Amino acid sequence: MHNFDKFKGLFPAMVTPFTKDGKLHKAGVKEVVNFLVEKQKVDGIYITGSTGEFLLLSFEDKKEVMKLVAEANAGRVTLVAQIGSLNIEETKELAKR
Numbered sequence: 001m002h003n004f005d006k007f008k009g010l011f012p013a014m015v016t017p018f019t020k021d022g023k024l025h026k027a028g029v030k031e032v033v034n035f036l037v038e039k040q041k042v043d044g045i046y047i048t049g050s051t052g053e054f055l056l057l058s059f060e061d062k063k064e065v066m067k068l069v070a071e072a073n074a075g076r077v078t079l080v081a082q083i084g085s086l087n088i089e090e091t092k093e094l095a096k097r
Contacts, residue, residue: 006044006078007044007078007080008043009042009043009044010040010041010042010043010044011042011043011044011045011046011078011080012036012040012042012045012046013046013049013050013051013052014032014033014036014045014046014047014049014051014052014069015032015051015052015053016029016047016048016052016053016057016065017029017031017032018053024057024061024064024065026064026068029065029068029069029072030068030071030072033045033068033069033072033073034072036077037073037076037077042077043077043078044077044078044079044080045069045073045077045078045079045080046080046081046082047065047066047069047079047080047081047082048062048065048066048081048082048083049082050082052065052082054082054084059085059087059090062094063093063094063097066081066094066097067097070097081094081097083095083097
C-alpha cells in the first residue's frame with residue numbers, strides 16, 4: 001500500500017528567479033524556498049514547472065535548480081519536480097534526481 005499523505009496540502013508552483021542578465025539566480029532560489037517553507041508554511045513545493053520557467057532552462061540549469069531547492073529545503077517539505085523534456089535521456093536523468 002502506498003502512503004500518499006505526503007502529497008496532501010498546499011503545493012505552490014515555485015517561480016525560478018533569474019538575475020538581470022538572464023542567468024539562474026542561485027541565492028534567489030534558496031530565498032524563495034525558505035520563504036515558502038518558513039513564511040508561507042507550505043506542505044510541499046512543485047519545482048521546474050511552467051511557472052518555474054522549465055522551457056527556458058538549460059538541462060544543466062534544471063539540474064542545478066533541483067539541487068539548490070533540495071539543499072535549501074533540507075527535507076522540511078515534500079518536493080515534486082517537473083522532469084518532462086523533448087529528450088528522453090534528459091528526462092531519465094532528471095528522474096534519477
